[in-house]
Amino acid sequence: MFGISTLPRFHIQILSSISRFTQVNLFLMNPCMEYWGDISSDWEIKRATDKGQMKLFEAEELHLGRDFFDLIHEFDCEDMEFFKDSGQDSLLTCIQSDILKLRERSGDPGEKTAVPDGDMSIQIHSCHIPMRG
Numbered sequence: 001m002f003g004i005s006t007l008p009r010f011h012i013q014i015l016s017s018i019s020r021f022t023q024v025n026l027f028l029m030n031p032c033m034e035y036w037g038d039i040s041s042d043w044e045i046k047r048a049t050d051k052g053q054m055k056l057f058e059a060e061e062l063h064l065g066r067d068f069f070d071l072i073h074e075f076d077c078e079d080m081e082f083f084k085d086s087g088q089d090s091l092l093t094c095i096q097s098d099i100l101k102l103r104e105r106s107g108d109p110g111e112k113t114a115v116p117d118g119d120m121s122i123q124i125h126s127c128h129i130p131m132r133g
Helices: 009-018 042-050 067-072 091-100
Strands: none
Touching: 009 067
């Protein structure tokens, strides 16, 4: 199966059952080579805090998870990873490398990253409204 971004638990259970009789391959798109199941967005943390779920945990200990990859890893399967670092030769490859390695560039909030002259790796060609250009 190619390009699946999510499946319900029931379908994963069916595939697991089928795999006892024949080989089942899932080719999943994962942008990061590091485990990112414990990362919570600011919105998820706020939602959990608002619902009172944070009473037992500190913010750093709150792990809401990335459900699909966590679900896949619940089943007995062979994991084969094929990640390739694109380097840091341009702004685009720097961003790709940061995502791959789950790395956040340090710096002051609001600090802009200098882009070398001639780096055309990221371009905007069309905008929905003039203000976005």
